Amino acid sequence: MSDVANTAAQVAGPDLSVILIDISVLTMMAITAIAIARLRSLFALVMLSGVYSLLSATWFVIADAVDVAFTEAAVGAGISSALILGAMLLTVRVAKEDKPLKRIAPMLVVVITGAILFYATIDLPGFGDPNSPANSYLAQEFLQRNYGDIGIPNVVTSVLASYRGFDTFGEVGVVFIAGVAVALLLGFGERSLSASLKKKKGGEK
Amino acid sequence: MLIDVLSLLPESWVRHLPVLVVLGPMLLSPICAAMPKWRIAWALALFGIITSSVFAFALLQDVMAHGRISYALGGWAPPLGIEFAADMLNAPVLVLVSVIGVLATIFAMPTIVQDINEEKRSLFLSAYLLCFAGLMGVAITGDAFNLFVFLEISSISTYVLVAIGGSRDRRAFTAAYNYLIMGSLGATFYVIGIGFLYAATGTLNMADMASRIPEVADSKTIHAGFAFIVAGLALKAAMFPLHQWLPNAYTYSPSFVTVFLSATATKVAFYALVRLLFSVFSPELEFQQVVFTWVLAPMAAVAAIACSFQAVFQTNIKRMLAYSSVAQVGYMLMGLSLASAAGLSASMFHMINHALMKGALFMAVAGVVMSLGSSQLKDFAGVARKAPWTATALGISALSLVGVPLTAGFLSKVALFQAALMQDWWWAVVVLAISSVLAVLYVGRMLETVFFKTPGPAQLQVKEAPLMLLIPLWVLALGSIYFGLDASFITSLTDGAANVAFSGGQP
Amino acid sequence: MSNELLISLILLVPLLVAGAVLALNSIPDVREAATLVGAGALFILCTVLAIRTGSGQEIALESPDIALGLTFAFKLEPLGAMFAMIASGLWILNSLYSIGYMRGSRERNQTRFYVCFGLALFGAMGVAMAGNLFTLFVFYEVLTLSTYPLVAHKGDENARRGARIYLLTLLGTSIGFLLMAVVWTFAIAGNLDFVEGGLLAGKVGPALGSVLLLLFAFGVGKAALMPFHFWLPNAMVAPTPVSALLHAVAVVKAGVFTILKVSVYIFGLDLLSALPGTEIVMWVGCFTIVVASLIALTKDNLKARLAYSTVSQLSYVTVGAMLANTAGASGAALQIAMHAMAKITLFMCAGAIYVATGKTEISQMRGLGRRMPIVFTCFLIASLSIIGVPPLGGSWAKYELMQGAVDADHIYVVYVLIASTLLNVAYLLPIALLGLMPPNADTLEVAGFKRPGGAPFLTVLPLAITATGCFVLFFGVDVISDFISPVFGARP
């Protein structure tokens, strides 16, 4: 009897405190997102997007996706902010004001996308539902076979590196192409750097 | 087929064919980036893509002989691991993309000398190889998420390939930026859609998904996932009205990039759309039929007419061809939305032909632009006199675009008409006919300028394009003629493709 | 020679001529000789073909499947053989004339001119021998495209404009309507073969059949049915040999030939007479006959007047086919031959006058006949043939058409034909008579020759031959009638 009630409670979702934290984190995220959309100062924007990443990392932790949270914190809040700051240095500090008319189309896209997302959640299985397809089918199999197949305890790593290692290979390709892309467009940094340094030295002499 | 490529390859390679078509370019890409001499990088790129096309041919033959071929990456049997799956639906696409790739790479030699600064050429070729590998990967993968990964690889490299044109014309940057924004939007939509499908089915393998979707077909999650996937891929395939990125991207990018993208990128995206719509979802699903009849078909009709109409008024020849591309995508979508085997076969047929003719058209234009320095239509006056070979190939391909008999474009158009009439979609025939007449207008304007206008002093300086450009150009142009006289090879492929699509991916 | 080889050769010879002309670019004399030899050879081959067709042999050639079950098929029947004979025969004369004309008026780009001429003949031969609708359509378009550079030959803005209208109208109608009709037919019948008694017979209802018929009738822009006739007057910017090619040898004849062939072999006369659409096309045809004649009356430019005359005369064929009975259809077939012979004469006369004097307006030609008696006499003969005066060929065509109209109980067609004849008299005869009249009292002097020696011999000889041909056709009509009669049933 108590067992059944226990499972039911688990299926019904996390308890009230977690829900409250959920709501407050999501609210903060929404506020940050709106602030990002309205701000014109690029520096503040970069900082706020870092905040946004950290908030989402927190939220991932709440959702028990620690690996994703960790990645989000390192990539979203860490390196992205640093790189965007670097990019910002090459341009102006304040974004130009949009024409109000130009905002209509993106607004429409956002509204429609949001509406479809809401629509989709109606039939989405409950959070943490062990019987949902996502949790019962392949996920179960991964959990069961992992140790026998690969022999390491972290299932996330074995899925990423072995079961779906090719995806990771592709992602490394994406990272690599990103590097190539920036180098292609901006040139090699050290060349222009040494050129400007030389100029400077020449100026001092 | 003329040569039995399959028997020429070592026995032990045959098993790996599905991954080999992608692997060469993908692994050569970083090596290219490290090459101090760009000519070596070019030779490597050419080598990689030639091996890809040989493997693609072999794969096609293998598929024709043995049906669907599955390759379990990492040794994990699908649906646990990622699967590469070759069947009659994607093997022709692989061959198309790789053959165009070979021709485009040859064509790259003379043009990138003009378009790209020397120290950037190695990196450029590296990005190009990854773009190519990405497109091949999209075409061959049997895993919905892996498709997204390859889509990203090809998209990101495409953005940079387009933006590289910025050193000649600053507008390329804006074009690439818009493309980046819209492309990322498309990719995001796609991945959201896949997320929903995963939530509803618990798997990412396409064949597995296909078998699990019918049970949950009424779920709103599936509907939303479907909507996101169609929107995302349609954006990549430049379906009206999500085509806004295309005209500028094609106009301002380096000519080599335009040639390659116009002949492959939208085609592969179109293939991906077909794959998802026909072998993951199924046209028998009720909501899909609604989308076909009330969304895709009307959009296709508007694209075919509106963009042809816009093409008529363009003053830049590359832009004109770009709008024409969007219109032609409309043709293909029209065939697709018929949801019949004949319609799909006609669509694929038209897709292959369009790759041939648009590739050739952009190549010929590039050949003239090389010595003319302008791609304005009025500057092309009478260039046929000084560059007869380039102009003749341009003429042939342009006629194929209109759908003049004895060219490949005619046959695929007839096939589309026929497929539409089978469903009694006479209005679609009317739409395509109007669009064809508009095509006569803009192509006629181009040909008249090129062949019959009196050249000015600038045009008299035009020289024939270099041999390295003429060879791929004429291969494509002659292809348009050959397949206009005997298309039985292509139609056997596309019929096979349609069969696969309608048997739900099973051989 | 086997029949298959014969067909291949007939297709090949014009192509070879085009290739040879291109190769011989730098040696004009040999280049022209190649054209003439080719034309002669083609005519001989076509004659052999016609004789074999007449003797009832099955002459056919079919390619393997190209795609979708479409094939290139060639199959001879009397109508096609007749068209091939006309086109190849007139090509010889037209080539002779071209040499005189092009050299006489020192045109540029002569090689391109002869190459395109060869290609146009290739298209015409393909149309003539086509064994199915697909092949017919393909060669119809070959003909359109290969003649575009000819129309634009002069290369100035005016010529380009005319050629643009030419190309857009013909390609537009063919892709917009004809192709749709072809594919639709394919979808209904499952193939596109020309079948005796009609491919669509028994397969379409009156509504669908009428729609298809209208698509065919307006899709064949070369038949110049109003309102798609305007390309023809606009194409007058072309050099005269090209006009002759357009009006007599290949282009418009290919158009009405297509109409006739579609009527007989796709619809079949029985089905045709039952369709309400037939009546509509006939009205449009009658309208075209009368209105084009009226417009011709208002034109002072000789070639423009002849062009509208062609528009009007072509509709005879369409109307004849729409009468859907033996007499009407054979009248239509005769009209193709008779009109070709007469119209090529008229155009060559116009060209000869232009080369000799540079005159293009009718009002400037008063008295010219005194200086160019042969040309103007031939012009008179051809005019009379078109009007339909015995003993000239044109009379038979008109007679058969009227017979057909009476048989089909369409008396108004008879009135239209009579009205048209009167209009013919009104717009054609004055030209010849004006030329033969004494010069104006106030100027006294006839316009002089632009070039010494008047019209070159090579421009006068062909038109004399064709004018004689108009007589020959009158007396030889039995041969033609007997030849084509199997097409329309037993009665000659």
Next chain:
Amino acid sequence: MKTDHHVILRVTAKFLIPIITLYAFYVQFHGDYSPGGGFQAGVIFAVGIILYALIFGVVEALRLVPATFARTLALFGFLLYGSVGVWAMLNGGLFLDYDFVIPEGPDGHWGQHIGIIVIELGVLFAVAGSMLTIFYAFAGRAPEIDDEDW
């Protein structure tokens, strides 16, 4: 530089950077047991260098990790990953089948272990190298950052 008002920053950074780098390697090698792996480690490592560059100047950072090295590292990492797959193919397995990385019995896990470690190294190299390349490309464009800019 006459006045150094970033002195606190410098001191703190000197203390933090080794820890960050060390942490990167922890994340890398402990990925089998806890969250983390090549991606995160690569990023963290790159962040360490970038922090160094921000505090002590790009020129100093370039002396520490030359740009050429960063580029080579990126492509080497990518290649390393791919070559594990090819190695498995050469040993008779399918692409990326780590069971064929070393010859062992059917129940052995060493192939998987070694395979995963090598490819994670590849990821680390590729990510760190690419990130640094990107950073250098940006930073090289604007070598001197004025205080007002912040």
